[in-house]
Every structure is written in C-alpha cells, then in structure tokens.
Amino acid sequence: MAGAIALLKPRMAARRAATSESLVIKVIFITIVLAFFALFLVLPLVVVFQEAFSKGLTVFLKTFEDRATAHAVWLTLLVAAIAVPLNTIFGVTAAWSISRFRFRGRSFLITLIDLPLWISPVVGGLIYVLVFGAQGWLGPWLQANDIRVIFAIPGIVLVTVFVTFPFVARGLIPLMQAQGAREEEAAATLGANGWQMFMRVTLPKIKWGLLYGVILCNARAMGEFGAVSVVSGHIRGKTNTMPLHIEILYNEYHFASAFAVASVLALLALLSLAIKTFAEWQFARQLRQTNM
Amino acid sequence: MSISIKNVSKNFVHFPALDDVSFSVEKGELVALLGPSGSGKTTLLRIIAGLEFPEIGQVFFEGEDVTELSAYKRKAGFVFQSYALFQHMNVFENVAFGLRVRRSADRPTEEVIQQRVQSLLETVQLPEQARKLPAQLSGGQRQRIAFARALAIEPKVLLLDEPFGALDAKVRKDLRQWLRAFQNQTHLTSLFVTHDQEEAFEVADRVVIIDKGKIQQIGTPNEVRSHPANAFVEDFLGLAPAGP
Amino acid sequence: MAAKHLRKVLPGFGLTIGWTLIYLTLIVLIPLSALFLKTASGGWEHIWGTVTEPRVLASLRVSFGVSLAAALCNGFFGVLAAWVLARYEFPGRKLLDAMVDLPFALPTAVAGIALTAIYAPNGMIGSLLMPYDIKVAYTQLGIFIALVFIGLPFVVRTVQPVIQDLSAEVEEAAATLGAGRWQTFQRIIFPAVLPSILTGTTLAYGRAVGEFGSVVFIAGNIPGKTEIAPLLIITKLEQYDYTGAAAIGFVMLVGAFVILLVSNGLQSWDNKRRGLA
Numbered sequence: 001m002a003g004a005i006a007l008l009k010p011r012m013a014a015r016r017a018a019t020s021e022s023l024v025i026k027v028i029f030i031t032i033v034l035a036f037f038a039l040f041l042v043l044p045l046v047v048v049f050q051e052a053f054s055k056g057l058t059v060f061l062k063t064f065e066d067r068a069t070a071h072a073v074w075l076t077l078l079v080a081a082i083a084v085p086l087n088t089i090f091g092v093t094a095a096w097s098i099s100r101f102r103f104r105g106r107s108f109l110i111t112l113i114d115l116p117l118w119i120s121p122v123v124g125g126l127i128y129v130l131v132f133g134a135q136g137w138l139g140p141w142l143q144a145n146d147i148r149v150i151f152a153i154p155g156i157v158l159v160t161v162f163v164t165f166p167f168v169a170r171g172l173i174p175l176m177q178a179q180g181a182r183e184e185e186a187a188a189t190l191g192a193n194g195w196q197m198f199m200r201v202t203l204p205k206i207k208w209g210l211l212y213g214v215i216l217c218n219a220r221a222m223g224e225f226g227a228v229s230v231v232s233g234h235i236r237g238k239t240n241t242m243p244l245h246i247e248i249l250y251n252e253y254h255f256a257s258a259f260a261v262a263s264v265l266a267l268l269a270l271l272s273l274a275i276k277t278f279a280e281w282q283f284a285r286q287l288r289q290t291n292m
Numbered sequence: 293m294s295i296s297i298k299n300v301s302k303n304f305v306h307f308p309a310l311d312d313v314s315f316s317v318e319k320g321e322l323v324a325l326l327g328p329s330g331s332g333k334t335t336l337l338r339i340i341a342g343l344e345f346p347e348i349g350q351v352f353f354e355g356e357d358v359t360e361l362s363a364y365k366r367k368a369g370f371v372f373q374s375y376a377l378f379q380h381m382n383v384f385e386n387v388a389f390g391l392r393v394r395r396s397a398d399r400p401t402e403e404v405i406q407q408r409v410q411s412l413l414e415t416v417q418l419p420e421q422a423r424k425l426p427a428q429l430s431g432g433q434r435q436r437i438a439f440a441r442a443l444a445i446e447p448k449v450l451l452l453d454e455p456f457g458a459l460d461a462k463v464r465k466d467l468r469q470w471l472r473a474f475q476n477q478t479h480l481t482s483l484f485v486t487h488d489q490e491e492a493f494e495v496a497d498r499v500v501i502i503d504k505g506k507i508q509q510i511g512t513p514n515e516v517r518s519h520p521a522n523a524f525v526e527d528f529l530g531l532a533p534a535g536p
Numbered sequence: 537m538a539a540k541h542l543r544k545v546l547p548g549f550g551l552t553i554g555w556t557l558i559y560l561t562l563i564v565l566i567p568l569s570a571l572f573l574k575t576a577s578g579g580w581e582h583i584w585g586t587v588t589e590p591r592v593l594a595s596l597r598v599s600f601g602v603s604l605a606a607a608l609c610n611g612f613f614g615v616l617a618a619w620v621l622a623r624y625e626f627p628g629r630k631l632l633d634a635m636v637d638l639p640f641a642l643p644t645a646v647a648g649i650a651l652t653a654i655y656a657p658n659g660m661i662g663s664l665l666m667p668y669d670i671k672v673a674y675t676q677l678g679i680f681i682a683l684v685f686i687g688l689p690f691v692v693r694t695v696q697p698v699i700q701d702l703s704a705e706v707e708e709a710a711a712t713l714g715a716g717r718w719q720t721f722q723r724i725i726f727p728a729v730l731p732s733i734l735t736g737t738t739l740a741y742g743r744a745v746g747e748f749g750s751v752v753f754i755a756g757n758i759p760g761k762t763e764i765a766p767l768l769i770i771t772k773l774e775q776y777d778y779t780g781a782a783a784i785g786f787v788m789l790v791g792a793f794v795i796l797l798v799s800n801g802l803q804s805w806d807n808k809r810r811g812l813a
Contacts, residue, residue: 030624042635044654094556112564120766127571129773158563184546246649258649
C-alpha cells in the first residue's frame with residue numbers, strides 16, 4: 001500500500017501544468033502575501049476597533065454625546081453632502097466632454113484632472129490659503145465684506161472639493177471611452193436631445209462606474225485630513241471635521257474616544273469597499289449580459 | 293518517433309472532452325486530426341504536448357510512457373494557432389529561445405546557435421527578418437517564425453494547432469504546400485489539428501476524424517472518402533448520397 | 537477622424553467642455569497660480585534660501601527619501617501580491633483582493649493613530665520589539681511603515697491587470713521549447729510585467745511623498761529626523777511665513793510633477809511595447 005503511494009507521488013509531482021509553479025512555491029508565495037497583508041492592512045483595522053472599545057461600550061457611546069464630537073460628525077456629513085454632488089456633476093460633464101469628443105488639449109485636460117492626486121493634500125490646503133487667507137489675494141476683500149473662508153466652513157468645503165474631484169471623473173472617463181458613442185449616435189438619429197440621450201442611453205450604461213467613483217469620492221471627502229488641517233483653524237465645535245476631531249482627542253490622550261470616532265470612519269471605509277466590490281461585480285455582470 | 297494514444301479520456305468541468313480515444317502515428321507520418329469545433333481535437337493535441345493531462349489513458353512516445361511528463365520535458369515541438377511569439381524579443385531571439393534555455397551541459401555555443409537559427413530562417417524562407425520584432429511581421433511570416441522556433445529544439449515530433457487558421461486563402465495554400473514539402477524532406481513525425489477537410493486531405497498521409505470527443509474514423513484520405521464509416525463522416529465530408 | 541461628424545451628432549460639447557473648464561479654472565488653476573506667483577514674488581533666492589535651511593532640507597530628505605524606500609518595498613511585495621491574486625485560487629482570495637483597496641478608502645488620520653497604537657513602545661508590536669532595542673514609532677521606520685500602507689494598492693492595482701492579460705499560450709510555448717518555470721519567468725513573464733511594476737512603484741512614490749495624515753502621528757515629528765515636509769509647510773503657515781510655506785510647497789509640487797512625468801513616460805513606453813498605443 002505504502003509502496004503504491006510512493007509510486008504515485010513522483011508521478012503527481014512530475015505532472016504539472018506548463019503555466020504554473022510547484023505547489024510548494026505557491027504555498028510560500030501565498031503565505032508571504034497573507035502575512036504582509038495581515039501585518040499592514042488587517043492589523044491596523046483590528047486595532048482601531050479594539051482600542052475603540054477598550055474602555056467599554058459606555059465610554060464608546062458617551063463619545064458621541066459630546067457636543068464637539070457631534071458637531072464634528074455633522075460638519076463631516078455637511079462637507080461631503082456638498083462636495084460629492086458637486087464633484088459628481090463635474091465628473092459626469094468632464095467625462096462626457098473628454099470621452100465623446102476629440103479636441104486639442106484633451107490629454108492635457110486629463111492630466112489636469114489627475115492633478116490633485118499628485119499634490120500633497122497639505123499643498124492643496126496651502127494654495128487655498130494663498131487665495132483666500134488673510135494675506136492671500138482675496139484676503140483684504142473678504143475681510144472688508146466680513147466673509148470668512150479660511151478657518152471657517154466654506155474653506156473646508158472648498159479644499160475638500162479640490163482634493164476629491166478627480167475620483168468620479170477618473171472612474172467614468174476610461175469606462176465611457178471603452179463603451180464608445182455608438183448607442184448615443186443611434187439615439188441622436190432617433191431624435192433624442194442631449195438630456196434624453198444622457199438619461200436614457202448613457203446613464204444606464206455607466207451607472208456602476210458612477211457608483212464606484214461616487215463611493216471613492218465620498219470616502220475621501222469624509223476622511224480628508226491634510227488639506228482640511230491647513231484651512232480649518234481647528235476651532236473646537238466649530239471647524240473640526242471628524243478626522244481633525246480625532247486628532248484633537250488623540251493629542252489630549254482621550255485614546256478610547258479618538259478611536260471611537262475613528263472606528264465610525266473605519267466602518268464607513270469598509271462599507272465603501274463593500275459597495276465598490278458590489279459595483280464591480282454588477283458591472284462585470286452587465287458586461288457579460290449585454291456584451292458591451 | 294512514433295506516437296501512441298491509448299484509451300485517453302478527459303473531462304472538463306462542464307463536459308467530457310475526450311472519450312476513450314486510441315490511435316497511433318507512425319514514425320515519419322503526417323497525420324491530420326480533423327473535426328468540427330468543440331470535437332476535442334485541440335484538447336487531444338495538447339494532451340500529447342503535455343499542456344493538458346488526461347484523467348484516464350496513456351501517451352507513448354516511441355514506446356515510452358510520457359503521460360505524466362510535463363510539457364517542458366517532452367521535446368514535442370508545438371505551433372500554436374495564435375503563434376504565441378514572444379513579443380518583446382526579435383525574430384532571432386524567438387527562434388533561439390529553445391536553445392538558450394537548455395541546461396548548460398546541453399547548451400550549444402553562441403556560434404552554433406547563430407548557425408542553427410540562420411539555417412532555420414532560411415528553411416522557412418525568412419532569412420532577412422532576424423532583427424525584426426513580431427509586431428512588424430505579417431501573419432504568414434509570424435506563422436513561419438513559429439514553425440522555425442518549434443523546429444529549433446530538434447523535436448522528435450511536431451504538433452500544430454490549426455496552424456493556418458488565421459491566414460487568408462492564398463497564404464494558407466502556400467504554407468500548406470510548404471508543410472507537405474518540408475515533411476517529405478525531413479520525415480518529421482507530425483500531427484496537426486484542423487477543421488478544414490480540404491487542408492487535411494491535401495496535406496496528410498492519414499486522417500483521424502473526431503467528433504464529440506470520440507474517434508469516428510481513421511484512414512488515408514482516399515479510404516475515408518470512398519468508405520465513410522458512419523453518417524457523421526458522410527455528413528462532415530459532404531459525401532451525402534446523391535440528391536435529386 | 538469622425539470628430540467633426542461626432543460633434544454634430546452628439547450634443548453638449550459646448551456646455552460640458554465649458555463647465556469642465558470653468559470648474560477646473562476655479563478649483564485648480566487659480567489656486568495653483570497663487571502658489572506660483574507667491575513663490576515667484578519671493579524670487580529664486582528666497583526659494584533657495586528657504587529650501588536650504590537645515591530644517592527644511594532635512595524634512596525634504598525625509599519626505600522624498602523614506603517615500604522611496606517605502607515605494608521600493610511596495611514594488612516588491614506588490615508584485616508578489618498581484619501575482620498571487622491574479623494567478624492562484626485559494627479560500628479568501630476575493631476578500632484579499634477587496635482588502636487591497638483599504639488604504640484608498642480609509643481616512644489617513646485613522647490609519648495614522650492605528651499604526652501609532654501598534655508600533656508605539658507599549659503597542660502590540662512595539663512592545664515585542666522593545667527588548668531588542670528596535671524602535672518603530674517616532675522614528676523613520678515608523679514613517680516607512682505608514683508609507684508602505686499608503687502605497688500598497690498602487691503597485692498591486694497597476695500590475696494585476698497586466699499579469700491577467702498575459703497570454704497563457706506564450707508561457708505554454710516557452711514550456712514546449714524546454715524552458716523550466718524559473719526560466720519562463722525570467723525571460724518571458726518578467727520583461728512583460730516590468731514596465732507596469734515601474735509605473736506602479738512611481739505612482740506609490742508620488743503618493744507617499746505628499747502623505748501627511750497617516751505619517752504625522754507615528755513620526756514624532758522631530759525636526760531634522762522625522763519631520764516631514766508637509767508638516768513644515770503647516771508650521772510656516774502658522775508662523776504667517778506665507779512665502780516660506782509657498783517655497784516648500786513649490787518644491788514639493790515640482791518634485792511630484794517630475795515623478796508624474798516619469799510615470800507617464802513609463803506608461804506610454806509600456807503601451808507602445810504592448811502594441812496598445
């Protein structure tokens with residue numbers, strides 16, 4: 001019996017698909033990657049929730065009863081509620097103009113749209129200070145008219161818009177380019193105007209790419225730290241978003257509370273990932289079913 | 293080198309690809325595996341090459357059981373339907389590849405490689421293209437380079453998967469004749485897969501007709517045409533009894 | 537091409553391009569030009585003077601230097617991860633694949649405090665390393681770890697599609713020609729994937745250079761040692777040294793721009809080689 005098995009083994013080992021590695025190598029690779037992911041991705045996530053509840057559920061809940069925290073949550077939602085729709089509209093119009101038409105400077109435009117992804121968020125905040133700050137271009141005029149942008153909510157909204165506007169566009173442009181304009185052209189020949197064409201023909205085709213972009217845009221908008229840090233002024237209860245509030249709590253050694261707020265954002269991040277995966281899956285299905 | 297297939301069966305996840313297939317190819321023969329798409333002929337070829345493994349059955353090269361041997365040990369030259377040339381290497385390096393990856397004990401010197409490759413390029417009538425990239429060649433030229441590359445390793449058997457499928461009619465005809473002439477000259481045992489019966493009959497010594505994973509008939513082109521074994525063969529070859 | 541024809545058939549060009557340009561001008565171009573003008577107003581001597589302040593130089597070295605190390609680390613592990621995710625089947629693969637994008641979705645501040653909690657002297661891993669006198673938090677090693685976290689998705693997501701596009705037939709051809717697995721990897725697979733590895737690593741580098749939120753907690757921000765350039769910009773702003781802040785911002789912008797150019801160049805080299813462009 002053992003002899004038969006021994007005979008089997010070398011045969012199994014020799015038989016290997018031409019395009020794959022030996023099992024040993026595969027296992028080693030997978031283990032290394034799993035360990036790497038566990039260390040760098042999973043562990044931080046686990047720690048957030050662990051620390052959030054380290055002082056128990058009561059402390060966790062009490063954190064959100066605090067006025068400053070509640071305000072931070074409200075502000076974060078407000079900023080996202082303004083920035084995301086604005087950037088979505090921008091993303092759609094930019095994707096339409098770039099993917100459906102040829103014109104000079106098109107690739108320059110695409111590069112320009114990618115810009116905020118390359119700039120440090122702090123530099124992003126900096127340039128807005130240079131325009132709207134007390135010593136900035138519009139500084140004197142704003143002061144004269146008693147309008148506060150920097151160190152106030154409008155500034156936060158502006159930099160958030162700056163930092164997150166590429167996401168929807170970047171999700172849509174390659175998608176709409178790949179899909180081509182055939183169906184829209186057909187719609188045109190059938191007498192549809194621009195709006196009808198968009199609503200009835202384009203939108204159904206791009207809906208998953210749109211969802212994908214919106215989710216990423218939202219996640220970044222709610223989580224933005226560097227740029228908002230520069231323009232916010234960190235005024236407790238007034239100009240702190242959740243990420244900034246986390247920083248304050250952390251610096252004041254209220255670790256459990258800091259992580260409590262962080263855990264909400266982490267949960268949001270996980271939710272975003274889930275929706276993103278769902279959107280990708282649905283999109284793949286759409287591709288298979290309609291072959292477009 | 294002779295090839296012998298014994299009772300080979302292969303299942304894919306959704307369907308049985310081959311069902312108890314047995315036949316042999318004599319040394320120096322040029323045999324066509326003929327059948328409609330989905331008949332299992334390519335699967336069979338890949339099993340012979342070591343690119344797939346059968347659930348049941350055995351493959352013998354000159355009497356030696358190679359069923360469990362991996363592709364890179366079998367020394368069966370394979371020409372893919374899509375050529376599968378190495379895009380980032382020029383023609384010379386593509387053809388020389390099989391020689392360069394040999395174990396240092398068996399590896400020929402640079403001079404020998406140069407000679408061998410040059411001579412192969414001449415055999416396939418593309419002596420001037422050595423420095424070109426595959427992307428710069430036409431379909432027919434790429435096909436011939438794929439040939440040259442497979443021949444470089446001095447294979448004992450040559451396997452071709454629908455080698456002329458992606459080419460236009462004139463190029464196909466030329467290459468077919470070239471293959472036949474080449475085989476006449478070298479007597480290299482060759483097995484090729486096709487769904488084109490004209491091609492099979494024109495080129496092959498014997499034809500193996502396959503449908504739905506089962507062998508329908510084996511014989512010389514004349515034998516098969518004059519004595520079709522069953523209704524499928526009749527139908528496939530268009531040999532239906534005289535109509536109205 | 538059919539451009540003119542398209543322009544007549546499909547409506548909305550004027551409107552969409554108009555709105556796009558207005559938006560971009562207001563949101564991007566005008567603020568950016570404020571940076572350039574502010575820097576220019578200080579003059580080259582001022583930029584040079586600011587940049588060569590020891591503290592500024594050190595911070596730039598930290599930002600650009602540690603980012604490079606992190607990008608290279610991601611280059612290596614990212615390729616491995618891309619290979620495993622693209623080629624192997626194992627339980628949990630889909631979950632792992634979704635996890636790769638976590639650094640995209642997770643707020644940088646959250647990552648920052650989490651990493652600090654782990655690697656601080658009393659943290660989960662920090663405490664394990666203390667006996668060996670290895671400090672992670674408040675050192676450049678801590679910054680390195682944070683930047684590896686940030687850059688992970690860039691390499692994986694850039695290389696993964698290329699690996700998936702690799703034709704199995706080419707690898708099979710190499711096998712039929714007698715190449716062993718390692719040889720096939722060396723001569724066939726690696727050359728095909730290399731450009732995307734370089735692109736992904738460059739992307740990770742560009743991202744890491746400007747990173748703020750995830751670094752600023754774990755770094756300790758010791759001037760000259762673990763202070764990153766973005767923090768210095770904020771410091772200067774707090775001191776109302778707008779020109780100094782602008783100078784550093786300008787240098788970072790130029791650095792990021794160079795990295796962007798290199799990345800685009802690599803991308804188009806790769807496209808040409810693969811016959812896509």
